Amino acid sequence: MSNLLEYENKYYDLGYNYIIGLDEAGRGPMAGELVVAGVIFPKGFYDERIFDSKQLTAKKREAMYQIIVENALAYHIEVISVEDVDRLNVYSASQKGMEKCCQILKKEKMFALTDAMPLHDIEHLSIIKGDTLSMSIAAASILAKVTRDHLMIEYAKKYPQYGFEKHKGYVTKAHKEALAKYGPCPIHRKSFKPVQMVMKEQMSFDI
Numbered sequence: 001m002s003n004l005l006e007y008e009n010k011y012y013d014l015g016y017n018y019i020i021g022l023d024e025a026g027r028g029p030m031a032g033e034l035v036v037a038g039v040i041f042p043k044g045f046y047d048e049r050i051f052d053s054k055q056l057t058a059k060k061r062e063a064m065y066q067i068i069v070e071n072a073l074a075y076h077i078e079v080i081s082v083e084d085v086d087r088l089n090v091y092s093a094s095q096k097g098m099e100k101c102c103q104i105l106k107k108e109k110m111f112a113l114t115d116a117m118p119l120h121d122i123e124h125l126s127i128i129k130g131d132t133l134s135m136s137i138a139a140a141s142i143l144a145k146v147t148r149d150h151l152m153i154e155y156a157k158k159y160p161q162y163g164f165e166k167h168k169g170y171v172t173k174a175h176k177e178a179l180a181k182y183g184p185c186p187i188h189r190k191s192f193k194p195v196q197m198v199m200k201e202q203m204s205f206d207i
Helices: 003-013 058-071 082-088 090-104 135-158 173-182 193-206
Strands: 018-025 034-040 074-080 110-115 124-127
Touching: 003 018, 003 110, 003 124, 003 135, 018 090, 018 135, 034 090, 034 135, 058 135, 074 090, 074 135, 082 090, 090 110, 110 135, 173 193
Parallel strands: 018 110, 110 124
Antiparallel strands: 018 034, 034 074
16 A cells, blocks of 8 residues: 555554544735645545645646545635735644644544644644645645635636736736736735735835
């Protein structure tokens, strides 16, 4: 069996009954929500097609999303608002989102695996590049990524001038040019430097 279950099996062997994988999508963009997901699979479940969402095409991620939700024992997707990202900072918002997933999906003798994120008062292991090393984390990354992509495609209909359907809010040349031309819209993260710079320029121009 793949070593993508190495961590899951280790903690099952230590006596835990449930393993929850946690990951997020959207820490880097300057627009749009942060999405965090938690996934618990039945003990022994394995599907070799579930691995890091960044290594899958959009079409494959969509297909794997359905497989994950159909086979998961439980899952939860937490969407964190732009306002909360700005208020908390993106790291703390991601951490709080993962902790909330654990609270909502809480089961007896549950252990959490996270993608490089320490948690408060939750038994867990923070794994660097966890989405490439744990199937549970990889599954969470797919749920988070697909959910966030859908949100950004919807925002593209509301704010078509920014091209959200293409870059999903990430900092690209085209996105920076649109931001400079049109200014920020309500889903731009005002705590992010590229957005702050444009806002300052607008303020100085208004003065």
